[in-house]
Amino acid sequence: QQQVKQSPQSLIVQKGGISIINCAYENTAFDYFPWYQQFPGKGPALLIAIRPDVSEKKEGRFTISFNKSAKQFSLHIMDSQPGDSATYFCAASSAGNTPLVFGKGTRLSVIA
């Protein structure tokens, strides 16, 4: 049973375009929703995270949109660059220091 569903599996975006990755969760106890960026042969790096008390969080070119009633959250990458080409994972966890539940990942390719 997958608790966090991520889509699309892969994404190709033109340089300068907007990359959008979506995730949906089932467990209403989740209250922490991070996004990780992973390059080949490296560990995931925390990109941006949100908690359910806000509907949007923006850090530079990266924005998380959160819809609590729909149990969905998404990552938007504005002005996508070739250096953004990586695998992105959404994740979720409940209160305290409980393990993260990861989505299956989205392989993003930004082409010039």
Place this chain on the structure above:
Amino acid sequence: GAVVSQHPSRVICKSGTSVKIECRSLDFQATTMFWYRQFPKQSLMLMATSNEGSKATYEQGVEKDKFLINHASLTLSTLTVTSAHPEDSSFYICSASQGSQPQHFGDGTRLSIL
């Protein structure tokens, strides 16, 4: 930002060998460390959760005697793959957190068993 160091980054060894992987938090005290396994083009699969000074909590299907986890200090956890076989070849990643702070990941260890 928080730094988690994982060593070695790559190891190749013969079948039957035991391999130890270290995970260190360099600039914070990691009350909890997590060990993950990742197959090519797949997501991270949690293997176990380790709290300092306590026995690790293993996920269903993960063999405790196969994957020995020690978290003896607030800055170090080790994963030992005992009597490794080719099917244990994978990318192993640790993460560490302090209290309820976000998890920070190491750069992973590529284990190849011949």
